[in-house]
Amino acid sequence: MAARTGGQGGKQPTINDVAALAGVSKKTVSRVINRSEFISEKTRLAVQKAIETLGFVPNPQARALAFRRNFLIALLHDNPNAQTVLNFQQGVLDAIKDSDLALLVRPVDRGSDKMLDDVRTFLEKQRPIGAMLLPPISENDELARLCEDLGVRYVRVGSALLDDAKHCVSSNDREVVGEAVRRLIALGHRRIGFVRGPAGFRSAAEREKGFREALAEAGLRLADEHYAPGNYRYTAGIEAGEKLLSLAEPPTAIFCSNDEMAAGVMSVAHGKGIAVPGQLSIIGFDDSPTATHIWPTLSTVRWPIREMGVRAARTLVADFLGPSARIPDGESPVLASTFVERQSVAPPAGKA
Amino acid sequence: MAARTGGQGGKQPTINDVAALAGVSKKTVSRVINRSEFISEKTRLAVQKAIETLGFVPNPQARALAFRRNFLIALLHDNPNAQTVLNFQQGVLDAIKDSDLALLVRPVDRGSDKMLDDVRTFLEKQRPIGAMLLPPISENDELARLCEDLGVRYVRVGSALLDDAKHCVSSNDREVVGEAVRRLIALGHRRIGFVRGPAGFRSAAEREKGFREALAEAGLRLADEHYAPGNYRYTAGIEAGEKLLSLAEPPTAIFCSNDEMAAGVMSVAHGKGIAVPGQLSIIGFDDSPTATHIWPTLSTVRWPIREMGVRAARTLVADFLGPSARIPDGESPVLASTFVERQSVAPPAGKA
DNA sequence: CGTCTAAAAGACACCGGTGTCAAAAGCAAG
DNA sequence: CTTGCTTTTGACACCGGTGTCTTTTAGACG
Structure with a gap:
């Protein structure tokens, strides 16, 4: 296997390359990347241009290390209905689309007695910012406690109000x-x-x-x-x-x-x-x-499973998603389900 | 949001903590973690014990940075059949279970004209070791070329032999x-x-x-x-x-x-x-x-979608999965589908 | 024009690991 | 007890970013 790490046959440019090209320090480039306010418009544009010229993309691992926090959120599920999982997942991805976050998906075997250990290992290894728990495992209180203990944010998705609005998304x-x-x-x-x-x-x-x-x-x-x-x-x-x-x-x-x-x-x-x-x-x-x-x-x-995915992501990491993702205080974590009438319903025989 | 990064109320132990406790250098601890052969049994055991005492788990971001390679593989899909995606995903997870790898899942909108750009952005940002392409996007040659250009390994999953055994898993x-x-x-x-x-x-x-x-x-x-x-x-x-x-x-x-x-x-x-x-x-x-x-x-x-997931993962990253995952040279990348006969088939009318 | 202050930019350590290479330790042979 | 070699260990730089603190620059004011 070739040892290339990417780029059209070369190495990916780093923050140092950008700094050199723009004639500034790497810290200044870092400020541009992170939209710091203490930077002059002129410098910002120059750096911006250098970034584009080189096609620079910040290395997420390096950022994660320096920030002491990675940009991952996890979706833990053990739902028998694949469509549900995927729809929810799609909602989450909608929500984090323009952010720096990425989604880790993790099926969980709720039948296994090692389930908690498995999840613990996973969370310790990946250290996501937060985890979303789909039903039925969202109903497992030990799992929620585990997240709490590990300092991983969590949101429980369910059909009933499980907890408080900070940790819960549900439907009526x-x-x-x-x-x-x-x-x-x-x-x-x-x-x-x-x-x-x-x-x-x-x-x-x-x-x-x-x-x-x-x-x-x-x-x-x-x-x-x-x-x-x-x-x-x-x-x-x-x-x-x-x-x-x-x-x-x-x-x-x-x-x-x-x-x-x-x-x-x-x-x-x-x-x-x-x-x-x-x-x-x-x-x-x-x-x-x-x-x-x-x-x-x-x-x-x-x-509304996809919307619940969006909401769950916002509940979990609103602070990473920009102001439009902010959920107003006191907004209910309950989204509306709807009854869809199709062919299988009619008056009983003799009542037409 | 609390600033805790994990652990029962404290910080995660680092390699330095382990080194200090074991009375060795961090490099030696690193060697133990990575199963280096140039280490005496005595030292190995001492370090092992310190690791367990502290509950040390190596920080994947730091490793990724130092290794200049992260431990992620990506699953790109745009399959209308959710069950297929999830089954495949399950197979992949089976394959990487005991490794250091994690799985990133990424739906792709094949209808969008920004599709290639989206995928490029994703790959550049996350820089996974490799990507698995599910049908129908596995049939997109530009996508495969993109992976090639970015130095990301790839495997195409499909119903026909698309390429060579190194980049392909299919069924008959x-x-x-x-x-x-x-x-x-x-x-x-x-x-x-x-x-x-x-x-x-x-x-x-x-x-x-x-x-x-x-x-x-x-x-x-x-x-x-x-x-x-x-x-x-x-x-x-x-x-x-x-x-x-x-x-x-x-x-x-x-x-x-x-x-x-x-x-x-x-x-x-x-x-x-x-x-x-x-x-x-x-x-x-x-x-x-x-x-x-x-x-x-x-x-x-x-x-055999789940088995194809296993095979795809092994094809992609056999070198990360230990010797049991090695695919013998020349083994066919074609797995067997089976015809399942149920109630919907019978002799034609009048031929019973 | 000099002084003061706030804004902008930089120097340097640091995040938690790994690579390189040199030093130390262990051991057999002289 | 040296010497010479191999095995084991460590010192230190480095991966590519960010935090902190200092220095420089620019603008306001007397």
Whole structure:
């Protein structure tokens, strides 16, 4: 492997080269790079020109060392939904686009008992300025404590207000689930089934809460037989579908705590010859690609994951992103999810 | 924001602290860190102990500066399939797990005319050791040239042999598409439709080639009316389905160049009351999550994306990964894709 | 025109490691 | 006990930037 470190066949210019060309000291060049105010316009322009002539780009490692701080932020995730991770990541990148920051992405195995050690090693080795924790690991308090101990800033992303606005970004899932369920009720549905997310996940608990509240408002209650546990996976949707759709009086609508499980329920309906949405309405959650790739297309709740990425980054490192990224004091860390109605929802049979 | 740079309330120990505690020079500590062979066992153990006592972790920025090389590799992608990106990423992380390397992830907007500039800026700023290019941007020769010019190693990941084994990792898509098509033919299908990927994508061309070759082997040919263009998106699948399934004599099987388009075709079939697989067999490509989330589940081609991630990383930075990562000379850079048969394939109507 | 002050620029150490080369230590042979 | 060699260790410069403090310069004022 060639030992070249870059440049069209030569070495990258350094701050010394720029200083020599501009006829100033390297410290002055440094001031220009860092937009110091104590510099005359004339000098600034001369240095600027030298920088451009040479195509100088400051070495981030050297800066990191001198600043005693690198320009990395980390995204820690263990989300089963790849699209979610990537959308969030895109939001973060939108936010840091014009800054000096770069993004390190780090999948985490929440099942592993070495998880905390792994993360600790990672953080100690890379020493990012801050870390963003995606659900479900954002719900892990030990992880947050670890960041705190290591002096790494952190932001937890979740579906419920976890902490304070400084360490948290979330969306109003509970309310929007309620909205979706009210829509079903307005269409005439009375027997509405529910497929839950995994135990111990705050998101799952929130969605269930929103569901139950909306039912209660309308004077309905969730029959035990219309309740199915789940784990956010397709196969859990299959099992839930088998359970709910084999009942003597099956529900006329089913709310599933995510799209994958909704797709599973829909498969079972197809297999049993139950028309969707004619005989069964289905609602999911996530607005994953699957939601528009199945037939009929799935009504679902879209959470503003990309915007949450932007917000998380701003919450974490507003001081690196320029004034436009500043989040006004007291601004709520809760972003709005929306109910997206598609083909999978209709009035119950006999109510057209 | 507190100015702490880490550690349980204090500063991180440096190499000097270790040297002082062990009673040696910092250079000796450096030798231990870097597993130099010119060091006595006695000294090594003493230094080792000091390192552990202090919980010393070398500062990666300082090392990067002194080594004149950082320990980052970059993953550049613009893949519409998030799962693919994440799986590949996981493979890369598997490969670099026990090394000093870290992974930078960088989405690229291939539509933008500033794309090359963006990537150049990124590479100049971060100066990763190497970059991995995922399809479709791996097919961009200018991008590869840019890496070359900047002295950044690169590996192109793709569905066809793009270059030489040093810069390329791919899978044998063409052959496996042939296998899938031969399976359809063996089941009795004679009118087999084809939905193509976007023009200018090598992957699309490869898949078409495999398809046509298999037909030709069996003495069949692709009727023009059974051919539909596409762009790898769901909506293109819808359009293709509308076209192919409105024919007086529609195909009894359709090969789609990816799963999303297959899902679109399947939706159209459902809408028209055409039973899948009873009246129409469908095959996709990618084995994306969608493939198992639709009903009936989709037969498809799975490419070994995670293994390709491992291989790409090893190809790129074998010299950083220890002897077990070494790729034997002459080993083929082509990994095996596999045909996965699921519910969406059956003999044509009347041939059961 | 000299004095005073604030703004601008520079000198030099330093961040935490590694490379180079010379010095010290260990050891066998004379 | 030297000598001569190899192995091990250390001193010191250096990577490419920034922080601190000092010096120089420019402008205001008497």
